[in-house]
Amino acid sequence: MQKRNEHIRRIEILLEEIIKKPALHVKWLNTLSYLEHMGAKKIHKANLGLYINERILSHACEEARHAYFYKKSIRKIDPNIPEDFNYSYINLIAGFSSFKYFQQLDLEVLKYLKNFFKDSNKSFLSFLCYLYVTYLIEERADMVFNIYQERLEKLQNPINITSVIKEEEKHLKEIFDMIQKFDPKYDQHLMELSNLETNLFDWYLNRLEKVVFRSSEGLTTVH
Numbered sequence: 001m002q003k004r005n006e007h008i009r010r011i012e013i014l015l016e017e018i019i020k021k022p023a024l025h026v027k028w029l030n031t032l033s034y035l036e037h038m039g040a041k042k043i044h045k046a047n048l049g050l051y052i053n054e055r056i057l058s059h060a061c062e063e064a065r066h067a068y069f070y071k072k073s074i075r076k077i078d079p080n081i082p083e084d085f086n087y088s089y090i091n092l093i094a095g096f097s098s099f100k101y102f103q104q105l106d107l108e109v110l111k112y113l114k115n116f117f118k119d120s121n122k123s124f125l126s127f128l129c130y131l132y133v134t135y136l137i138e139e140r141a142d143m144v145f146n147i148y149q150e151r152l153e154k155l156q157n158p159i160n161i162t163s164v165i166k167e168e169e170k171h172l173k174e175i176f177d178m179i180q181k182f183d184p185k186y187d188q189h190l191m192e193l194s195n196l197e198t199n200l201f202d203w204y205l206n207r208l209e210k211v212v213f214r215s216s217e218g219l220t221t222v223h
């Protein structure tokens, strides 16, 4: 709980700083778009076999739509942003760290689950890994997106992400239902995996803070 409160405070300060600086805000929106795009890609690349269902397909669609939503929101900050403003690290905030946070979480969750589900088939393990990684990411997104929306309103910024927040809340609930259904020991696993994600996020937040507070123009070499 103490760590959670500390993270909330640090995210509030970070996002306020980002929103106040258009050059950083553009990169922040692009970073969110990149993470959403990674989320959609991961669902398609995961080897889920027969575990693919209607909910998972709708998650994949919605994550892809969120990627587009954040990308097109950039124009509200900078209408002249070029069409080819891509996901290269220079256009993101802590781009490599954003990539690493997601990849590392995936790897560590899979490693953790392998110990408990040694005899399970590959599709089931991939499916469980998808469920837990998604749950952890959705929980983190819920925290970050809500703070972001509050700060956008406070600073009277034209961007509004409440529709994305609603869909992420729905994902969180649906994923939790599936975890409960497929893993009888979900409470123990969720507790341990949440700690793992908290440590990774702490590292990622540090990287974001370094970039945002060390650069006045939003130009930096920290990735």
Ligand SMILES: [Fe+2]
Pocket (backbone or CB within 6 Å): 036, 039, 062, 063, 066, 168
């Ligand atoms: Fe999303």
Ligand SMILES: [Fe+2]
Pocket (backbone or CB within 6 Å): 063, 138, 167, 168, 171
């Ligand atoms: Fe989601």
